[in-house]
Amino acid sequence: MKKGEKHIGLNDFSRYRANEMTADERNAFEKELQKDPFMADALEGMEQLSPEEIAQHVNELSARISKPKKSRKIRFIAAAASILILVSIGILWLQINQHNPVPEVTQTKKMELPPEVQKKGDLSPLTDTDLSINEIEIEPQLDEPEITATDIVPIVSKPEKAARVMAPIEKKEPKMLAEAFDKQKNQPVEMLTGRVAGVTVQRKDTPKIRGIVSHVATEDNIKIRGYATIAAQRPPARGKTLRGQVISGTDKLPLPGVSLTEKGTANGTLTDIDGNFVLPLKDSLSTVTVSFIGMVSKEISPADSLNAIIELEEDVLALDEVVVVGYGTQKKQNLTSSVTEVSPASQSQKLTAEPVPGYKAYREYLNTEAILPPNYPEDKVVIKLLINLNRNGAIQSIENLNQADETLFEKAKQIIADGPAWNPELVDGKKTDSSVRLRIVFRKEK
Amino acid sequence: MKLIYNRHRNSKSDEELLALFIEEGRVGALGELYERHIHLVFGLCLKYMKNTHQAKDAVISIYEKVQTEIDRHTIRNFKSWLYVVSKNHCLMELRKAKPGQVVSLTEAEKSDSFMEYDAEMHPIDGEQTEEMEKALQECIEHLKTEQQKSIRLFYFSNKCYREIAGLMQTDEKKVKSYIQNAKRNLKICLDKKK
Secondary structure, three states: OOOOOOOOOHHHHHHHHOOOOOHHHHHHHHHHHHHOHHHHHHHHHHOOOOHHHHHHHHHHHHHHHOOOOOOHHHHHHHHHHHHHHHHHHHHHHHHHHHOOOOEOOOOOOOOOOOOOOOOOHHHOOOOOOOEEEEEEEEEEOOOOOOOOHHHOOOOOEOOOOOOEEOOOOOOHHHHHHHHHHHHHOOOHHHHOOOEEOOEEOOOOOOOOOEEEEEEEEOOOOEEEEEEEEEOOOOOOOOOOEEEEEEEEOOOOOEOOOOEEEEOOOOOEEEOOOOOEEEEEOOOOOOOEEEEOOOEOOEEEOOOOOOEEEEEEOEOHHHHHHOOOOOOOOOOHHHOOOOOOOOOOOOOOOEEOOEEOOOHHHHHHHHHHHOEEOOOOOOOEEEEEEEEEEOOOOOEEEEEEOOOOOHHHHHHHHHHHHHOOOEEOEEEOOEEEOEEEEEEEEEEEOO | OOOOOOOOOOOOOHHHHHHHHHHHOOHHHHHHHHHHHHHHHHHHHHHHHOOHHHHHHHHHHHHHHHHHHHHHOOOOOHHHHHHHHHHHHHHHHHHHHOOOOOOOOOOHHHHHHHHOHHHOOOOOOOOOOHHHHHHHHHHHHOOOHHHHHHHHHHHHOOOOHHHHHHHHOOOHHHHHHHHHHHHHHHHHHHHHHO
16 A cells, blocks of 8 residues: 555445445446455455454454554563573572482591491492482491580581592590481481491482391491482483484484584584484483484483484475575566576386287287187187286286176186296386286197 | 545554564564555455355464564565465465365465566556656557557546446446456557657
8 A cells, every 4th residue: 555545445345335335436336356366365355254354363362463462572582581590490400409308417537448347238238329328327336325415516418429438436426426316316317427347328319129138347336227218310420322213203214414413613514324323422411313304303401311213304494495486477678587498307218018028029929829729619819918017027807808708718817827937017116916917829730 | 537545544654564563673663564555455365265164364473473474575566565465375375275276376376476476567557757657658559449448448548347348339248358458568669669
């Protein structure tokens, strides 16, 4: 609409259709219709409904459109904010994970290996790293287990440092430990952790295997007893290796040469001929970008799984690059786009089905076999057949095309079935189903 | 021509609204612009979809498409651009619904101004120079009787289809096609004269 031009609103359409216009108005409206195919098309569409219905729908649509929409800037801010939130959640999560909640006994100064450590039977499967003890009981077996408030040593939790609590422990410590134990009656686990004679003591974790660890420090008669658990599967530690296979989403075939890059690093690899890859990660929490030309790149998170089968989808956009415009005419002088003439594709290469030894030999074979019984009323009978072959060249069915004598037709079928095999039809080198017409001439034996 | 068209309540032209949107990022301006043509889009969608519900969905989708596409094109005439975008959207929808059926073409809107139909306005619709006027009259002389009569009544006596149909004792659709054919013939005739 240029400035000063009239705007033709819905009202004009309604009036035109409801015959509320004068003849002059109608003519003016029709002239606009002649000028503007948009209007003409719209009017054509509107004919399907009454003017009242149209008005109602249009009003409804207008209301939906004019709902206060967020401006683009706000949208941008919203996107930025959500990214920010995601990032901060990620950082928080990281920190929580790093905040390995191993409370620690502060008194770690005087540590020596226990002179004697007794282990009870089912200790054997426990190893240094796999174990955590979820409950520890310390039973001080002192002569006078005097426990006073002044003896309480603060037990502070410090992450990421396993304290070693070892026997023999100095005189004062048994008391502390005893206190700790006493307190443990209420809150057993969190209080005392550390390494007990080579056993990592950690916070209560999801127990999987239990055992009893017991150490007796002979000198001080302090027994440390605990339930050992093999820690629940720990989150993938740094420096894991991601392995897997990359396949195409469309045909599930492996994709060789797909590049995988650890995001934010120069660390990457390519898939081998079978689509397999091994990518040692610098940081198991970073994402890995999987990209291949003609495919939509994908980002995967090794945190989910260290063995991945990654499917890449074809990048459909690539197919849209060629745009064919098929309507409207344009004067050559006005034409700005490039024009390419496309002629129909050349006919596909087709090799029709034929008998394995070739038609000539086949004919000879038929001539020797197609013999009429001596008492047959006619001297020569022609049978026309349609042989349906499948893609492997096997004969699926044989049709009698000229309503020939059933007995002869049966005989003909027999001859074909006993005869040489067929090669299937090849279209562009691909085997396909096909039908072959065959004419067999039955004659009397000379 | 009488003042039959109510000017839009807002006196801003399409171009002004478009500029407001593009230069100042005011989404409201685009909304207003779209709303101004929404009945046309709806009618067009109805024509192709033949289903009120689908047509309404299409109107909303086209609005979204317009918002994303508008930055990618230099738009000389919003209405014609909108026509092309809308039409293509409908055709694409139809093609999606019935794959294999040859509905037509493609996202011609990508080819930008190429498809703007107003590239060539018919001489009879526009203002004519004297020279053109003369040529036009000559060409009209050469039209078949029905076409000649219809075109004269329509453009020079300003009669509406219905009146012409009454005068020529035929129906309105015939009149419409006479006029369309006449216009096409006139165009061919005028092009030859150039």
